[in-house]
Amino acid sequence: MRGVLRRANQHRHECLCHVVALTLLAAGTGMAADSPNLTEQYRPVADKLIDAALADTEGYKRLTYLCYRIGNRLSGSVGLEKAIAWSAEQMKSAGLTNVQIIPTKVPHWVRGAESARMLAPLDKPLHMLGLGGSIATPPGGITADVVAVADFNELDKLGRDKVQGKIVLYNQEYHGYGTTVQYRTNGASHAAALGAVAALVRSVTPLAMQIPHTGAMNYDPNQPQIPTAAVSPEEAMMMARLVADGVPVKVHLEMSAHMAPDADSGDVIGEIRGKELPDEVVVMGGHIDSWDVGQGAQDDGASIMACLQALALMKKLGLQPRRTIRVAFWVNEENGGRGGERYREFVGDQIKNQVAAIEMDGGAEAPVGFGASVAPASQEMLREIAKLLERVGAGEISGAGGGSDIAPLMRDGVPGLAERTVGTHYFDWHHTETDTLDKVNPEDFRKNLAALAVMGYALADMPGRLIGVAGGGRR
Amino acid sequence: MRGVLRRANQHRHECLCHVVALTLLAAGTGMAADSPNLTEQYRPVADKLIDAALADTEGYKRLTYLCYRIGNRLSGSVGLEKAIAWSAEQMKSAGLTNVQIIPTKVPHWVRGAESARMLAPLDKPLHMLGLGGSIATPPGGITADVVAVADFNELDKLGRDKVQGKIVLYNQEYHGYGTTVQYRTNGASHAAALGAVAALVRSVTPLAMQIPHTGAMNYDPNQPQIPTAAVSPEEAMMMARLVADGVPVKVHLEMSAHMAPDADSGDVIGEIRGKELPDEVVVMGGHIDSWDVGQGAQDDGASIMACLQALALMKKLGLQPRRTIRVAFWVNEENGGRGGERYREFVGDQIKNQVAAIEMDGGAEAPVGFGASVAPASQEMLREIAKLLERVGAGEISGAGGGSDIAPLMRDGVPGLAERTVGTHYFDWHHTETDTLDKVNPEDFRKNLAALAVMGYALADMPGRLIGVAGGGRR
Numbered sequence: 029m030r031g032v033l034r035r036a037n038q039h040r041h042e043c044l045c046h047v048v049a050l051t052l053l054a055a056g057t058g059m060a061a062d063s064p065n066l067t068e069q070y071r072p073v074a075d076k077l078i079d080a081a082l083a084d085t086e087g088y089k090r091l092t093y094l095c096y097r098i099g100n101r102l103s104g105s106v107g108l109e110k111a112i113a114w115s116a117e118q119m120k121s122a123g124l125t126n127v128q129i130i131p132t133k134v135p136h137w138v139r140g141a142e143s144a145r146m147l148a149p150l151d152k153p154l155h156m157l158g159l160g161g162s163i164a165t166p167p168g169g170i171t172a173d174v175v176a177v178a179d180f181n182e183l184d185k186l187g188r189d190k191v192q193g194k195i196v197l198y199n200q201e202y203h204g205y206g207t208t209v210q211y212r213t214n215g216a217s218h219a220a221a222l223g224a225v226a227a228l229v230r231s232v233t234p235l236a237m238q239i240p241h242t243g244a245m246n247y248d249p250n251q252p253q254i255p256t257a258a259v260s261p262e263e264a265m266m267m268a269r270l271v272a273d274g275v276p277v278k279v280h281l282e283m284s285a286h287m288a289p290d291a292d293s294g295d296v297i298g299e300i301r302g303k304e305l306p307d308e309v310v311v312m313g314g315h316i317d318s319w320d321v322g323q324g325a326q327d328d329g330a331s332i333m334a335c336l337q338a339l340a341l342m343k344k345l346g347l348q349p350r351r352t353i354r355v356a357f358w359v360n361e362e363n364g365g366r367g368g369e370r371y372r373e374f375v376g377d378q379i380k381n382q383v384a385a386i387e388m389d390g391g392a393e394a395p396v397g398f399g400a401s402v403a404p405a406s407q408e409m410l411r412e413i414a415k416l417l418e419r420v421g422a423g424e425i426s427g428a429g430g431g432s433d434i435a436p437l438m439r440d441g442v443p444g445l446a447e448r449t450v451g452t453h454y455f456d457w458h459h460t461e462t463d464t465l466d467k468v469n470p471e472d473f474r475k476n477l478a479a480l481a482v483m484g485y486a487l488a489d490m491p492g493r494l495i496g497v498a499g500g501g502r503r
Numbered sequence: 504m505r506g507v508l509r510r511a512n513q514h515r516h517e518c519l520c521h522v523v524a525l526t527l528l529a530a531g532t533g534m535a536a537d538s539p540n541l542t543e544q545y546r547p548v549a550d551k552l553i554d555a556a557l558a559d560t561e562g563y564k565r566l567t568y569l570c571y572r573i574g575n576r577l578s579g580s581v582g583l584e585k586a587i588a589w590s591a592e593q594m595k596s597a598g599l600t601n602v603q604i605i606p607t608k609v610p611h612w613v614r615g616a617e618s619a620r621m622l623a624p625l626d627k628p629l630h631m632l633g634l635g636g637s638i639a640t641p642p643g644g645i646t647a648d649v650v651a652v653a654d655f656n657e658l659d660k661l662g663r664d665k666v667q668g669k670i671v672l673y674n675q676e677y678h679g680y681g682t683t684v685q686y687r688t689n690g691a692s693h694a695a696a697l698g699a700v701a702a703l704v705r706s707v708t709p710l711a712m713q714i715p716h717t718g719a720m721n722y723d724p725n726q727p728q729i730p731t732a733a734v735s736p737e738e739a740m741m742m743a744r745l746v747a748d749g750v751p752v753k754v755h756l757e758m759s760a761h762m763a764p765d766a767d768s769g770d771v772i773g774e775i776r777g778k779e780l781p782d783e784v785v786v787m788g789g790h791i792d793s794w795d796v797g798q799g800a801q802d803d804g805a806s807i808m809a810c811l812q813a814l815a816l817m818k819k820l821g822l823q824p825r826r827t828i829r830v831a832f833w834v835n836e837e838n839g840g841r842g843g844e845r846y847r848e849f850v851g852d853q854i855k856n857q858v859a860a861i862e863m864d865g866g867a868e869a870p871v872g873f874g875a876s877v878a879p880a881s882q883e884m885l886r887e888i889a890k891l892l893e894r895v896g897a898g899e900i901s902g903a904g905g906g907s908d909i910a911p912l913m914r915d916g917v918p919g920l921a922e923r924t925v926g927t928h929y930f931d932w933h934h935t936e937t938d939t940l941d942k943v944n945p946e947d948f949r950k951n952l953a954a955l956a957v958m959g960y961a962l963a964d965m966p967g968r969l970i971g972v973a974g975g976g977r978r
Contacts, residue, residue, distance in 0.1 A: 096741055097750075099625050150574050155936065237712040238797075238936045262939045266571055275572075322713075461630065461713040464737045 066412035066490055073347065073489075074416035074482045080341045081478035082420070087337030088470050090118055091330055095323035095465040102160075102320040103360045104136025104291035111316055112296055115332070115357050119298030122340035124355070126301070129294040132370035134360040136291040137161055139320055140284030144228070144257060147171065148278040149270060155260035157240035157321065157460075158283050159212060159229070160363045161247070162256045169282030170195070170226050170255070176268040176277075179211075180218055192223030195279050197259070199268035202234045205455055209243070216256035217248035226281050227256040230264030235456040238262050242319050243459045244363045255283045295367045295374070299354040300339055302488065307378070308351040310488040311371075312338065312386040312480060315361030315433055322463035326454060330392035330468045330476070331447070332357045338481035349488035351383055358433035361389070365432055372436035379440050384487045384494050387431030388447040388480065391454040394472045395422040395479045399429025399446040401438060403495035410445075410494070413486040422479040424448070443494035447479060541887035541965055548822065548964075549891035549957045555816045556953035557895070562812030563945050565593055566805055570798035570940040577635075577795040578835045579611025579766035586791055590771045590807070590832050597815035599773030599830070607845035608765040609835040612636055614795055615759030619703070619732060622646065623753040624745060630735035632715035632796065632935075633758050634687060634704070635838045636722070637731045644757030645670070645701050645730070651743035651752075654686075655693055667698030670754050672734070674743035677709045680930055684718070691731035692723035701756050702731040705739030710931040713737050717794050718934045719838045730758045770842045770849070774829040775814055777963065782853070783826040785963040786846075787813065787861040787955060790836030790908055797938035801929060805867035805943045805951070806922070807832045813956035824963035826858055833908035836864070840907055847911035854915050859962045859969050862906030863922040863955065866929040869947045870897040870954045874904025874921040876913060878970035885920075885969070888961040897954040899923070918969035922955060 094111060101108035112129060119127045137160055144156040175190060176197040177183040183196060196219035198211040211229050219227040231241035240258040247253045259267075267277045296316060302308060314331030318324025335355045342353070358367035375382055386398070397417065400410050410425045417423050429446035430438050438444040449472075457463040487494070569586060576583035587604060594602045612635055619631040650665060651672040652658040658671060671694035673686040686704050694702040706716035715733040722728045734742075742752045771791060777783060789806030793799025810830045817828070833842035850857055861873070872889050875882060885900045892898050904921035905913050913919040924947075932938040962969070 092744070096745060097624055099627065149572055152574065235712075236937070236939075236941055237710075237714060237931075238939070239712060239714075262937065262941055265941050266939070269567070270571060456712075462711070462737065464711075464713075464741070466711055466737055466740050 066409060066486060067415045070413065070416060070482070070486045073485065076345055077341060077481040077485060078419055078478040080345060081481055082474050084337060084341065084474055084477060086340065087333055087477055088473050090337065091325070091333040091468065091473070092465060094329050094333060095325050100318050100320050100322055100324050101316065102137070103134035103293060103317050103363060104138070104288060105320065108293060108317055108359070112294060112359070115296045115316060118336060119296065119355065122336060123343040124298030124300060124339055127298040129296050130370055130374050131292065131294045132359065132366050133290040134293040134366050135364045136288040137363060138286055138288055140164070140286065142257070142283040142285065144259065145280045146267070146277065147280055149275050154263050154279070155238045155240050156257045157242045158257045158285050159245040160242055160319065161245050162216070162283060162285050163253050164284045164286060165226065165255045165282055169280050171278065171280045172225050174267055174271060174277040174279050176271040183218065183222065188222045191219065194224055195226045195228060195281065196224040197228045197264060197267055199230045199264045202232060205232060208232045212243050212258065213245050214248070216245055216254050217251040220251045220254045224254060226254050228259050228264070229256065230261055231258045233261065233455050233458065236261035239460045239462055241459045242321060255281065257281065257283065293359050295359050295371050296357040297354055298339070299352050300342055300348060302351040303348045304350040306352050308381045308383050309354050310351060310384045310484055311354045311356050311382065312484045313356035313358060313433065314388045315359065315367065316357035317359050317362050319362055319459045321459070321461045323465060325463050325465045325468050326391035326457055327459065327463055328361070328389050330473055331388035334392060334473060334477045334480055335388060337477050338484055341477070341481050342485060347485060349485055351488040353484050353488040361432050368433035368436050371433070375437070379437070379442065382437055382442040384443045384445065385434040385437045386445045386447060386480065386484060387434045388476070389431050389433070390446065390449055390451055392468050392473050392476045393449040393452055393454065395420065395447065395449050395476045397422045397424030397426065397448055397479070398483060399426045399448050400443070401428055401430050401497050402443045403497060406443060406494040409490070409492060413483055416482055417479050420475040420478045422475065438496065441496045443496035445483070447476065449476065541884060541961060542890045545888065545891055545957070545961045548960060551820055552816060552956040552960060553894055553953040555820060556956055557949050559812060559816065559949055559952060561815065562808050562952055563948050565812065566800070566808040566943060566948070567940060569804050569808060570800050575793050575795050575797060575799050576791065577612070578609035578768060578792050578838060579613070579763060580795065583768060583792055583834070587769060587771055587834070590791060593811060594771065594773030594830065597811060598818040599814055600776055602773040604769040604771050605845055605849050606767065606769040607834065607841050609768040609841050610839045611763040611766040612838060613761055613763055615639065615761065617732070617758040617760065619734065620755045621742070621752065622755055624750050629738050629754070630713045630715050631732045632717045633732045633760050634720040635717055635794065636720050637691070637758060637760050638728050639759045639761060640701065640730045640757055644755050646753065646755045647700050649742050649746060649752040649754055651746040658693065658697065663697045666694065669699055670701045670703060670756065671699040672703045672739060672742055674705045674739045677707065680707060683707045687718050687733065688720050689723070691720055691729050692726040695726045695729045699729060701729050703734050703739070704731065705736055706733045708736065708930050708933065711736035714935045714937055716934045717796060730756065732756065732758065768834050770834050770846050771832040772829055773814070774827050775817055775823060777826040778823045779825040781827050783856045783858045784829050785826060785859045785959055786829045786831050786857065787959045788831035788833060788908065789863045790834065790842065791832035792835050792837050794837055794934045796934070796936045798940060800938050800940045800943050801866035801932055802934065802938055803836070803864050805948055806863035809867060809948060809952045809955055810863060812952050813959055816956050817960060822960060824960055826963040828959050828963040836907050843908035843911050846908070850912070854912070854917065857912055857917045859918045859920065860909040860912045861920045861922060861955065861959060862909045863951070864906050864908070865921065865924055865926055867943050867948050867951045868924040868927055868929065870895065870922065870924050870951045872897045872899030872901065872923055872954070873958060874901045874923050875918070876903055876905050876972050877918045878972060881918060881969040884965070884967060888958055891957050892954050895950040895953045897950065913971065916971045918971035920958070922951065924951065
């Protein structure tokens with residue numbers, strides 16, 4: 029529709045064509061031919077929300093508290109439980125209703141003390157961080173020579189003879205998160221299949237600043253479990269280079285990680301009840317858990333605080349959409365996904381009334397718009413709404429969107445959106461000690477807030493509904 | 504001269520003017536009016552050197568060995584002594600003559616175990632690195648509330664009442680190295696004067712990646728000595744923000760640093776003896792010591808390896824300049840400057856024969872040219888030479904140059920040059936664990952090598968001599 033209107037502006041004399049085109053397209057989106065388009069319909073309220081978002085300081089203050097007073101919050105940690113209780117309070121103080129913690133058990137992985145040291149050719153500590161889910165080394169640690177490979181193919185070519193009893197180092201250069209992360213998730217089992225005693229993985233990041241990046245890993249049930257950790261890009265490069273030059277590299281690895289029994293935790297939700305269709309729900313959120321390093325500021329604290337603040341702004345402005353709009357802080361996105369699954373269960377047979385789900389889990393750098401896994405006609409409706417966000421640079425609608433936490437909803441046909449940003453530095457900070465409040469630019473935060481508020485409100489209020497498509501991406 | 508030639512090319516019909524201007528300017532630079540300009544005189548040899556430099560792999564291999572097999576090398580450390588012995592061997596194997604280690608004592612500061620922990624409002628370890636020269640805390644450490652200030656003025660306004668017994672945190676944002684570094688060098692004594700028990704300094708860097716940056720500090724002999732350390736920018740911002748919000752911040756600091764007796768060490772030199780004026784010397788170098796973290800790759804390993812390789816290339820090409828060209832690896836630049844002083848002493852009354860000194864100590868990112876503390880007419884001569892380096896982007900001559908190690912020579916009138924680079928990321932890595940080989944782009948390294956080889960050769964071979972000016976900058 030946006031394209032048609034632009035043409036109409038360019039050729040005002042072609043009135044008849046314009047009307048015909050508009051009618052055809054409106055029919056295609058499921059709207060009555062005489063409805064005003066969503067851009068014009070929601071411009072006044074969108075401008076109010078954007079003005080309020082760009083002037084907001086409360087959201088960033090909430091984020092400051094989460095980062096500086098609560099800190100990181102891995103599933104099972106005291107930090108997470110503090111964050112959950114505090115979040116429910118914040119939702120209440122923002123005037124939301126039906127605030128509740130939806131209880132669920134979460135896996136409880138505990139890092140414990142850990143270290144790695146290169147013993148030869150130089151004796152020096154390595155910048156390491158155990159991968160989430162890894163087992164411990166035997167007491168006293170593992171000392172072994174390092175076999176360095178760029179990828180699984182190289183490892184397979186070396187074969188069991190050269191890998192048996194060794195520590196495998198995956199020194200894959202960063203080629204985008206989706207491609208490179210497989211060494212973090214599957215590297216240990218692949219190495220174990222060839223007899224390796226441990227696996228080290230070059231941190232999955234484009235930036236080498238001696239920062240190791242943790243993240244989830246999975247054991248193949250058909251292979252022995254071996255301990256696994258990330259090392260900094262610098263040290264992966266160094267060890268790989270030494271090995272390539274024929275210099276034996278010996279490493280001592282010591283990890284005491286363990287899985288504790290599942291812990292009690294929960295998703296946190298709150299809402300503004302719809303004034304006409306209260307049973308129909310637009311849910312918008314991110315994950316409240318984080319890794320056990322840094323402050324979970326970009327991943328995903330800023331997102332949940334922006335989602336909450338979007339509803340807080342609606343309350344302040346006295347805006348009540350026709351449908352219910354709900355904010356959800358899903359738990360355990362990082363290492364289990366229990367929160368997203370629990371939310372699906374909570375929704376139950378009301379799934380048909382879940383009008384849309386928006387997940388924000390790519391950080392809070394400058395927003396560009398939304399990715400949406402919806403039918404083509406619905407994409408057009410989203411474009412009409414997104415046009416209102418051009419003011420804050422967030423006017424793009426791209427063709428696929430979703431997220432780990434809303435995947436269980438999308439599986440059952442709920443239209444899923446991902447709020448998207450430029451993502452310039454996100455993977456510099458992701459899952460590290462550097463994911464701290466200072467990384468969230470307050471101005472960018474406010475633009476994200478504006479984008480969420482406008483999209484959330486419009487989806488909850490507009491006459492039509494989006495049409496979902498089967499499936500939805502996990503990031 | 505370069506300007507005149509350009510004008511001549513543009514107005515070829517104005518032949519008479521051209522000759523007159525050339526004659527006047529040539530007189531101004533101390534050249535005979537009938538000499539060819541330096542650009543044309545040295546173009547053939549410069550092109551040979553640049554071609555060789557851009558094809559060179561040996562220099563970067565040497566740097567790889569220094570970084571990966573020897574590692575960091577603080578004055579007094581085993582690493583430094585290994586680096587010195589290895590460097591002398593490398594100079595010999597490059598075919599240099601008069602290779603020697605000029606012995607000197609160096610200060611021997613030992614970091615020892617150290618840590619800092621925030622106890623309130625959250626209990627978490629801090630990313631810290633003691634400053635070079637700091638004393639230890641008392642055994643068991645220091646626990647105190649934090650007073651946070653942006654600068655000395657703010658601290659003075661707080662006064663003794665609010666500072667006494669506290670840990671002072673200087674949270675100055677990076678405003679360029681020269682301005683910001685004063686908190687690292689003088690912060691402890693300034694805080695001690697008001698009764699502080701320790702001083703923490705936000706790392707002097709534009710990049711916040713949880714990396715603390717060490718560096719030298721000095722105690723004012725009139726104030727009590729208190730321990731002092733750098734913290735990461737993130738944690739400085741966090742603590743300052745908490746304090747500003749009225750939230751008490753308590754920190755536990757434990758350091759066991761001490762000064763050991765002065766250690767035996769030395770500068771390493773080697774040379775190509777001049778074929779006509781062997782007593783006249785152009786010296787070119789950087790410092791062989793580094794801080795005790797990272798690999799001292801940009802600071803200053805790449806520089807010394809490039810200087811050595813510049814002479815190695817001359818030997819390979821069979822080039823012998825009229826004067827002696829010498830490479831010097833000065834020791835103890837980072838925390839004492841003994842190497843530069845010792846070299847001045849070594850030169851003795853031959854100071855008048857020190858034709859020029861080039862120092863490279865700003866990293867090995869893409870070169871832009873040279874800064875030179877020389878008389879205006881000499882700047883013109885340098886411009887003629889630098890024109891040959893436009894091929895590698897290093898054609899700029901700027902108005903001031905020098906360096907810590909050559910300052911003692913420049914003090915006595917030796918013309919001093921600093922090899923300069925774009926310096927885009929230098930202070931991201933400076934004095935940290937991140938100053939590692941991977942930061943040195945091999946292509947940039949080769950361009951620096953080209954710049955040093957051409958400038959060094961031309962200064963050692965050209966008919967005239969540069970005229971120095973009094974004094975010379977320390978960085």
